[in-house]
Amino acid sequence: MGRSPCCEKVALKKGPWTPEEDQKLLAYIEQHGHIGSWRALPAKAGLQRCGKSCRLRWINYLRPDIKRGKFSLQEEQTIIQLHALLGNRWSAITTHLPKRTDNEIKNYWNTHLKKRLTKMGIDPVTHKPKTNALGSAIGQTRDAANLSHMAQWESTRIEAEARLVRESKVLLVTNPPSQYHHQLSGGQIPNKATGFVASRPQCLEVLKAWQGAVSGMFGIARDLESPTSTLNFPENNMLAISNLGFNENFVGNNSLQASCFEKSNQIQGLKEKIILDDHEMTTDQGGAIWFQESSFRTSAHENNIEGLSEDDVMLVCESGDGGGHHHQQQSSSSMDGEDQNSDINNGAYNVNFEDNKNYWNSILNLFNASATWSPVF
DNA sequence: AACCGAGTCAACCGCGCAACT
DNA sequence: AAGTTGCGCGGTTGACTCGGT
Numbered sequence: 187m188g189r190s191p192c193c194e195k196v197a198l199k200k201g202p203w204t205p206e207e208d209q210k211l212l213a214y215i216e217q218h219g220h221i222g223s224w225r226a227l228p229a230k231a232g233l234q235r236c237g238k239s240c241r242l243r244w245i246n247y248l249r250p251d252i253k254r255g256k257f258s259l260q261e262e263q264t265i266i267q268l269h270a271l272l273g274n275r276w277s278a279i280t281t282h283l284p285k286r287t288d289n290e291i292k293n294y295w296n297t298h299l300k301k302r303l304t305k306m307g308i309d310p311v312t313h314k315p316k317t318n319a320l321g322s323a324i325g326q327t328r329d330a331a332n333l334s335h336m337a338q339w340e341s342t343r344i345e346a347e348a349r350l351v352r353e354s355k356v357l358l359v360t361n362p363p364s365q366y367h368h369q370l371s372g373g374q375i376p377n378k379a380t381g382f383v384a385s386r387p388q389c390l391e392v393l394k395a396w397q398g399a400v401s402g403m404f405g406i407a408r409d410l411e412s413p414t415s416t417l418n419f420p421e422n423n424m425l426a427i428s429n430l431g432f433n434e435n436f437v438g439n440n441s442l443q444a445s446c447f448e449k450s451n452q453i454q455g456l457k458e459k460i461i462l463d464d465h466e467m468t469t470d471q472g473g474a475i476w477f478q479e480s481s482f483r484t485s486a487h488e489n490n491i492e493g494l495s496e497d498d499v500m501l502v503c504e505s506g507d508g509g510g511h512h513h514q515q516q517s518s519s520s521m522d523g524e525d526q527n528s529d530i531n532n533g534a535y536n537v538n539f540e541d542n543k544n545y546w547n548s549i550l551n552l553f554n555a556s557a558t559w560s561p562v563f
Numbered sequence: 564a565a566c567c568g569a570g571t572c573a574a575c576c577g578c579g580c581a582a583c584t
Numbered sequence: 585a586a587g588t589t590g591c592g593c594g595g596t597t598g599a600c601t602c603g604g605t
Contacts, residue, residue, distance in 0.1 A: 201575090202573070202599080203573090203574090223591095224590075225589085225591090237591090238576095238590090239574075239575080243573090246573070246574085247573075274594065275594085276593075276594065277592075277594085288593075288594085289572085289574085292594075293573085294572095296571095297571060297572080566604105566605085567603105567605085568602105568604090569602090569604100570600105570602080570603100571599105571600085571601080571602100572598100572599095573600100574597085574598090574599100577593105577594095578594090578595100580591090580593105581589100581590090581591085581592105582588100582590080583589075583590095584586100584587090
């Protein structure tokens with residue numbers, strides 16, 4: 187019963203790694219990779235270490251794609267924003283800071299950022315001003331419940347996104363290239379650029395629903411230059427098909443939710459057909475799938491997706507520099523009367539978002555300013 | 564020069580969860 | 585179903601460095 191017995195309790199080395207040990211680990215991973223078992227790796231690599239220690243050394247130090255040195259201002263902002271939303275979930279934060287390790291981010295937070303925020307009178311746990319005086323200095327009154335609600339949405343989204351990244355990383359490693367044409371199953375998506383088969387995790391649609399809802403609620407976080415915002419519109423007439431079917435009016439309207447889900451299912455069908463038809467497509471780092479606008483139009487036309495109107499195609503085929511606000515405007519213009527009566531369109535959410543947006547900008551501006559005089563830096 | 568305290572960061576520890584049998 | 589194991593995560597530790605006295 188159970189797995190094979192755990193490691194023999196031999197005396198394993200602890201403490202700092204020597205260059206020789208590093209070399210052994212590097213050489214082994216370069217030759218064999220570490221996919222399989224960390225536990226079995228040390229013996230095979232000739233190391234008197236436990237697998238856990240090897241894994242840590244690789245992830246935090248030896249990995250070739252690690253960026254070292256000072257954190258940039260942008261990175262600092264990202265950490266602060268994400269920490270405000272996620273708390274001490276360093277692994278989730280790490281997925282948005284490529285080339286940094288969770289250990290490094292954790293250390294940097296504990297030794298630098300936490301202290302600096304505290305100095306500024308901001309509680310590093312809640313990310314809110316500690317005193318009324320500072321609050322008034324920022325010049326905003328805060329709707330704590332609303333902010334909390336926003337954070338919950340965004341936090342859940344980011345966590346799901348992080349999960350996506352992890353899943354796709356594993357799949358990119360475990361699925362060899364050049365096989366996708368003959369092995370496509372329901373959950374697999376070929377990427378012509380890389381030749382790899384990416385997975386479409388089950389949580390994707392829910393995630394994208396959140397994306398759409400949150401983006402709509404908050405007028406797209408691009409204004410914040412949020413590194414977490416994934417609802418972007420590139421310039422080359424590509425469209426993020428994963429966003430299809432979920433528009434800004436998703437929240438606060440049950441019948442509309444149902445409508446959106448129905449539309450999503452229809453478009454999901456089209457997505458499958460486009461994939462099977464082998465149209466031009468690619469995926470981005472966040473797992474979103476991008477199609478050529480022309481391909482989408484052609485395929486939609488060719489496949490005559492039932493119930494998918496030209497308006498729907500127009501809705502999802504926006505191109506160019508549209509951005510979030512543009513997207514919202516166009517979406518609204520193509521909706522029926524019920525949609526236009528939603529809370530979003532009467533500005534209820536926008537007002538709150540403006541407040542929150544200003545709140546974040548204030549903190550970050552204050553933080554940026556502090557970086558210039560802070561003795562810590 | 565010696566001591567001391569603060570800061571930094573690599574590495575360890577313990578836990579929870581998922582996978583495995 | 586239940587016991588066992590591996591992995592990943594977050595918290596913590598301790599060795600080392602550096603500046604001040």
